[in-house]
Amino acid sequence: MGVGRTLEPCRRRILSGFDEWLTKILGRAPTDTGPFQRALTHGSQAAENYERLEFLGDRVLGLIMAEWLWEQFPNEPEGQLSRRLNTLVTGAVCADVARDLGVRDHLRLGKQARDDGASDSDNVLGDVMEALIGAWYREAGLEAARAFVRSAWGDRVHAQGKAPQHPKSALQEWAAAHNRKAPEYVVTDRSGPHHAPRFTVTVRINRSGEASAMGANKQEAETAAAKALLAKLNG
The missing domain is CATH 3.30.160.20 (Double Stranded RNA Binding Domain)
Structure with a gap:
């Protein structure tokens, strides 16, 4: 009984910290944190992991980024916009955004994945970033997802004056x-x-x-x- 009384307050603090973090990065608290916990769960930890949400978030990110670039660079042809898009949605950039948001502190990984350094893997962090976008899109819709992506990517859209050539x-x-x-x-x-x-x-x-x-x-x-x-x- 004594052990249970010791652990329960600690558990509440962890959940509260997670809720506060979500509220900070999303702009408001989601009504259901379950999808976001799943978005942060690697396949080594549970069968219910980020993969399906990552599939959705990848497409949502592509749409939001294409729209944003179309607005920001009205005089550029399709080819230059495509080069900008391809640069901004790479796994490495998504992982970099995830690091800035503090995603690593909330990843749910199996022991072997942790030991192998998955918490700083571009593959894992990039996929999780897209899964979070997918979860927020499902929770709050396209307008909220758009605001989240634009805030998270920030001035990366304007980091290169000229559209980069692949x-x-x-x-x-x-x-x-x-x-x-x-x-x-x-x-x-x-x-x-x-x-x-x-x-x-x-x-x-x-x-x-x-x-x-x-x-x-x-x-x-x-x-x-x-x-x-x-x-x-x-x-």
Whole structure:
């Protein structure tokens, strides 16, 4: 009995802290914290985890970001807006936003995932960020989700004055301009635990050069490899 009396007040403080954190990042308290707890739950902790909410939040984020860019850069064509969008919704950027919001302190991870460093994994944090967006969209609708995303991303939308060109597109253009075949990308290694894999990709342009790089997924590794090869070719 004595143990129960000791633990119960502690439990109330933890829940209160979670509620206060949600209220702070969302602007008001949700009526049901259950979906948000699920949005912060990794598959190593429970079967009811963030994956379905992440699926929804990914689409909501894309819509909100596309609308925001369309408003902010009225004179840019579709191609430049797409490049901005692709940069702003990457897993790495979503993870960076999650860190700024203090998501790591509220993640629900299994022991092995914690030991493997999942609390600072771009893959995990990026997915959780999208899951939180999905949960808030379901709770409060598109207008509230829009306000949340715009507040969370802040001045990242204007961080680059000119729309960035994706390294893979730039490498493709270099190959065409130098009468070379299109770059070839090959996954040469995969390592790390399931929740935080590391891919190594080698990109090659025949008779010009090659470069390898690592990433948390194939797309990230391909992008890093293309950037590395461009640096060699233009160096």
